[in-house]
Amino acid sequence: MNKISNIIIEPGLESKTPTDTRYTVRALILDQNKLFMSYSKKFDDYMTPGGGVELDEDFITALKRELLEEMGVIPKSIQPIGYIEEIRSTNQGHILYQKSHYYEVSIDYITDNKPEAYELRFGMTPVWVDIDEIINRNDYQIRTRTKLDGLEIHPYSTLIRENTVLKYIKEVKKL
Numbered sequence: 001m002n003k004i005s006n007i008i009i010e011p012g013l014e015s016k017t018p019t020d021t022r023y024t025v026r027a028l029i030l031d032q033n034k035l036f037m038s039y040s041k042k043f044d045d046y047m048t049p050g051g052g053v054e055l056d057e058d059f060i061t062a063l064k065r066e067l068l069e070e071m072g073v074i075p076k077s078i079q080p081i082g083y084i085e086e087i088r089s090t091n092q093g094h095i096l097y098q099k100s101h102y103y104e105v106s107i108d109y110i111t112d113n114k115p116e117a118y119e120l121r122f123g124m125t126p127v128w129v130d131i132d133e134i135i136n137r138n139d140y141q142i143r144t145r146t147k148l149d150g151l152e153i154h155p156y157s158t159l160i161r162e163n164t165v166l167k168y169i170k171e172v173k174k175l
Contacts, residue, residue, distance in 0.1 A: 001101060002082035004168050010088040010157050018087055018097035025063040026050030027105040028081060028165070029073065033175045034128045035166075036107070038070055041123030045141045046134045047162055048102070049073070049126075059101055067105065071126045072113035076106045084165060088157040102165055131166055131175055138163045 026048040029036035037046040049070045053062040060078060067073040081102040090096050115124060138159045169175070 001080050004082040004084045004102070005164050008084070008086040008088075008157050008160055008164065010086075013087050013089065013095055016087070016095050019094045020090065020096045022096060022098045023053045023059075024050055024098060024100040025053060025059050025066065026100050026102050026165075027063060027067055027071075027073075027075075027078075028102055028169055029071075029105050029107060030169075030173070031128065033131050035131055035134060036071065036073070037127055037129055037134060038119075038124050039127045039129070041125065043122065043141070045138055045159055046127075046129065047158070048165070050100075063103060063105075068111075069114045069116065070119065070124065072111045073105070074108045074111060076108035079104045081165075081169070084161055086157050086161055100161065131170055135163050135166050135170075138166075 027050055028048060036049070038049050039046055049067055050063060051066045051070070053059060057065070063078060064075060067075060081104050083099055083101045085097070085099050087095065087097055113126065142159050142163070
């Protein structure tokens with residue numbers, strides 16, 4: 001799988017050794033210049049659908065599970081795009097190495113989603129949105145958020161990761 005960009009390292013962690021490792025899978029569902037994204041009403045940002053790979057899963061099985069849970073999507077096809085790495089702190093004070101694998105997904109059909117409790121708390125909603133609107137909204141959030149205890153999400157590197165991938169896709173797909 002293709003490396004999308006250099007590793008994203010949270011400021012202050014450049015010389016630190018990660019204490020935890022996490023692998024994730026994420027979907028880019030495109031329709032011309034629009035993407036099917038997960039919008040958080042609580043945080044006013046966009047994330048690609050996906051999540052962590054569980055111990056008993058391969059990447060494709062994990063992606064199908066996450067798409068059904070978050071978006072209600074049953075995929076027709078799944079094609080690898082690339083991966084992105086990041087090192088960031090966690091709410092528990094750990095240093096996390098995360099490798100996110102991105103796939104281009106086409107939709108067979110959409111059914112009811114089955115969001116997890118935290119997704120309900122965050123007001124996560126599946127939406128079709130223009131790629132430039134996503135990038136602009138996330139860039140705004142990157143510039144304006146302050147890191148607060150109890151925010152429940154990492155305010156910087158997750159959105160930096162998302163926008164890095166979206167800018168890459170925009171360039172590769174000529175969107």
